[in-house]
Amino acid sequence: xIDTTKSDTPFIDIRHAAKSFGALEVLKDISLTVERGQIVAxxxxxxxxxxxxxxxxxxxxxxxxxxxxxxxxxxxxKLPYRQYEKHVNQVRQDIGMVFQHFNLFPHLxxxxxxxLAPKMLKGLSTAAANKLAEEQLAHVGLSEKIDVFxxxxxxGQKQRVAIARALAMKPKVMLFDExxxxxxxxxxxxxxxxxxxxxxxxxxxxxxxxxxxFAASVCDRVLFMDQGVVVEEGPPEVxxxxxxxxxxxxxxxxxxxx
Amino acid sequence: MGLDFTVVPEYFGILFLGMGWTIAxxxxxxxxxxxxxxxxxxxxxYGHWVIRLPFRLLAWLFMGTPLLLQLFxxxxxxxxxxxxLPAFIAGVIGLGLHFAVYNSExxxxxxxxxxxxxxxxxxxLGLSRGQTLRRIVIPQAVRAVIPPMGNNMIALxxxxxxxxxxxxxxxxxxxxxxxSRTYRPFEFYIAAAACYYVIxxxxxxxxxxxxxxxxxxx
Numbered sequence: 001x002i003d004t005t006k007s008d009t010p011f012i013d014i015r016h017a018a019k020s021f022g023a024l025e026v027l028k029d030i031s032l033t034v035e036r037g038q039i040v041a042x043x044x045x046x047x048x049x050x051x052x053x054x055x056x057x058x059x060x061x062x063x064x065x066x067x068x069x070x071x072x073x074x075x076x077x078k079l080p081y082r083q084y085e086k087h088v089n090q091v092r093q094d095i096g097m098v099f100q101h102f103n104l105f106p107h108l109x110x111x112x113x114x115x116l117a118p119k120m121l122k123g124l125s126t127a128a129a130n131k132l133a134e135e136q137l138a139h140v141g142l143s144e145k146i147d148v149f150x151x152x153x154x155x156g157q158k159q160r161v162a163i164a165r166a167l168a169m170k171p172k173v174m175l176f177d178e179x180x181x182x183x184x185x186x187x188x189x190x191x192x193x194x195x196x197x198x199x200x201x202x203x204x205x206x207x208x209x210x211x212x213x214f215a216a217s218v219c220d221r222v223l224f225m226d227q228g229v230v231v232e233e234g235p236p237e238v239x240x241x242x243x244x245x246x247x248x249x250x251x252x253x254x255x256x257x258x
Numbered sequence: 259m260g261l262d263f264t265v266v267p268e269y270f271g272i273l274f275l276g277m278g279w280t281i282a283x284x285x286x287x288x289x290x291x292x293x294x295x296x297x298x299x300x301x302x303x304y305g306h307w308v309i310r311l312p313f314r315l316l317a318w319l320f321m322g323t324p325l326l327l328q329l330f331x332x333x334x335x336x337x338x339x340x341x342x343l344p345a346f347i348a349g350v351i352g353l354g355l356h357f358a359v360y361n362s363e364x365x366x367x368x369x370x371x372x373x374x375x376x377x378x379x380x381x382x383l384g385l386s387r388g389q390t391l392r393r394i395v396i397p398q399a400v401r402a403v404i405p406p407m408g409n410n411m412i413a414l415x416x417x418x419x420x421x422x423x424x425x426x427x428x429x430x431x432x433x434x435x436x437x438s439r440t441y442r443p444f445e446f447y448i449a450a451a452a453c454y455y456v457i458x459x460x461x462x463x464x465x466x467x468x469x470x471x472x473x474x475x476x
Contacts, residue, residue, distance in 0.1 A: 103379030
């Protein structure tokens with residue numbers, strides 16, 4: 001067995017990740033580690049593979065080759081179908097994900113959106129799950145919306161509920177896939193605030209984003225991806241103010257000169 | 259000879275009994291077509307081909323041939339292989355499976371119409387494929403499918419008249435029995451039509467209520 005308490009085991013370890021759709025190589029041999037509590041932003045032009053890399057971490061888009069490890073457990077283990085499904089369903093409980101389009105369940109009210117998975121997968125009683133939903137909603141500042149259906153919420157509120165839903169599973173890491181890209185500009189801030197709060201609580205986060213200001217102010221590390229490779233990475237002040245690579249400079253010129 | 263509706267009240271008993279059977283068949287076949295439709299749709303979309311193929315053939319049989327023939331086959335034909343069903347049961351099975359196939363087509367379309375993000379949202383929380391289907395995809399598909407499926411139920415009610423030919427004493431057969439005693443076809447067929455209309459009104463009112471309740475929860 002692998003000793004998960006060993007400190008030299010990286011929290012998240014991506015080894016030689018590669019993925020292609022037919023002839024198109026979306027990810028080309030990416031290796032990357034993330035420490036517990038670290039907040040990593042992935043930036044880059046569309047089609048650079050940043051979302052694919054994020055979605056490989058929880059097996060939504062399985063890699064063609066390479067390995068993904070979380071706390072000494074290989075997520076993309078090669079297993080017979082049934083065992084693989086069981087394994088993946090188990091590890092996904094530890095990996096929260098927030099999507100661009102929220103993906104709240106429209107036929108369930110906010111409470112049921114949050115309590116569904118803890119009740120089904122962790123065997124929480126209705127009372128315990130409801131209490132959990134109240135806590136998580138208070139956390140994102142939406143306590144009064146507990147009985148409301150998603151269709152009655154604004155985009156920013158929907159995304160905050162989606163974050164609360166993911167947090168209710170007590171994940172070890174949170175993945176954000178362009179969480180604010182579908183929002184009206186005036187609603188972006190409320191979601192950013194919730195994410196900042198999570199950062200202060202030392203949640204490990206990997207954030208695919210187009211918002212350079214947010215990446216600069218919240219993240220410990222920034223990865224710039226282009227054409228399936230990590231072109232450059234470093235602390236935000238280095239990447240944003242002093243990038244070495246020409247491609248990074250070009251990209252940032254377009255995105256910072258607004 | 260003029261029309262004389264005064265003979266009708268004397269046969270209310272027979273007609274009401276017939277109405278009762280019509281309602282019973284419609285409910286029985288309706289439930290079978292609803293749950294059968296869900297099962298067929300899930301098999302068609304997610305089943306292994308070994309199971310999917312025979313169901314595909316069954317679906318083709320039920321969609322491609324007349325309902326009347328299917329009823330004959332189930333009631334008279336199955337006796338030859340040792341399955342002797344009571345007429346009522348044969349009628350419920352025949353009508354129910356026939357409409358289950360149509361409902362299955364509607365359900366398949368509405369399941370495929372559920373946004374892929376719903377599936378991903380559920381799976382990333384750790385729900386299995388089956389759990390995602392049961393708790394997330396199917397409930398949404400069912401909501402979308404209720405209005406068109408309601409139309410199928412109304413068609414089912416009207417087609418239930420066909421089971422009169424295998425001897426179920428439902429409304430149409432009850433009217434015929436009254437006619438054979440009174441020689442008053444026009445009056446009794448009109449009376450039966452009125453009865454169908456009343457059941458239909460109730461069914462439609464029920465469906466509208468259901469649709470409103472679903473609309474409220476979205």
